[in-house]
Amino acid sequence: MLKRLTSAKEYIDFINEINRDPNFSDPMLSNEEQIRCNLLDAPDKPSNQIWGVFEEARITGLFVFLILEEESYIEMLVGLSRSQKAYEEMLSFLKETYKGCLADFVYNPGNHLLHELLREEMAQFETEQQKMVLKKEVPYQSSHQTETYSPKYREQYIAIHSKDCYWTAEKVIDAPDRFRIILAIEEGVVVGYIDITHKFEENEPYDVFVKESFRRKGYGRAMMAKAIELNRPKQLMLLVDADNIAAISLYESLGFVKAVGENNITAHVSL
Numbered sequence: 001m002l003k004r005l006t007s008a009k010e011y012i013d014f015i016n017e018i019n020r021d022p023n024f025s026d027p028m029l030s031n032e033e034q035i036r037c038n039l040l041d042a043p044d045k046p047s048n049q050i051w052g053v054f055e056e057a058r059i060t061g062l063f064v065f066l067i068l069e070e071e072s073y074i075e076m077l078v079g080l081s082r083s084q085k086a087y088e089e090m091l092s093f094l095k096e097t098y099k100g101c102l103a104d105f106v107y108n109p110g111n112h113l114l115h116e117l118l119r120e121e122m123a124q125f126e127t128e129q130q131k132m133v134l135k136k137e138v139p140y141q142s143s144h145q146t147e148t149y150s151p152k153y154r155e156q157y158i159a160i161h162s163k164d165c166y167w168t169a170e171k172v173i174d175a176p177d178r179f180r181i182i183l184a185i186e187e188g189v190v191v192g193y194i195d196i197t198h199k200f201e202e203n204e205p206y207d208v209f210v211k212e213s214f215r216r217k218g219y220g221r222a223m224m225a226k227a228i229e230l231n232r233p234k235q236l237m238l239l240v241d242a243d244n245i246a247a248i249s250l251y252e253s254l255g256f257v258k259a260v261g262e263n264n265i266t267a268h269v270s271l
Helices: 009-019 032-040 084-097 112-120 151-160 169-173 219-231 245-253
Strands: 002-005 048-055 058-068 073-081 102-107 129-134 145-148 179-186 189-197 205-210 235-241 256-258 265-270
Touching (some): 002 084, 009 058, 048 084, 073 084, 084 112, 129 245, 179 219, 219 235, 245 256
Antiparallel strands (some): 048 058, 102 265, 129 235, 145 179, 189 205
């Protein structure tokens, strides 16, 4: 039975039990801030919904979704269960209630139950993401020009920004309370950018891009060094393709280390 919940607090024992399981822990609940923002504060956010799956009186699954019906978009913020039936019931509900919406699922690579269910739904899977956390600051100087975003660069920034994503250039620009935009500039031309959060205690880049003809020349490193500088004294983490050895080496050279057991996979499903 699927039931809409007004709070997750009474199920904290279940939450902690599942989140301690290395195969079923939720990568979106890896620290206290994420637990508060994605789970405990969810009832206070109009776009968030908490659902529990029950077998008689026993909870077998707990899920939090971001629901943006006007944008036909859904994102699973929390997914905690070791029950195949719970995942099936959750997905069946979404397909029936939000038919035609795009749904994103971010989950533990070890969660074979959800992975197989999404595979059967012909989901599109992104590459497994390695989480890395800044543990030490490595001195770095660059001759490349980096600047925080200003409106004079609006059209250039939009022109090179990723289009196939939720956080488009326009949405990032319109969310200055959440995002900081760092640009790489070469003779007045924008050749790269980083969209990075700044409102949290642990911030992260959402998108990093350098024009192809300017890659492997230090622009990405220069922008990341600027991001590290501006983020102080808060913490910084990032996600990188787990098979991208070159990028992992770059971030390690800037003081990042791999966060063991906190990788994730993102799947996209049309409901």
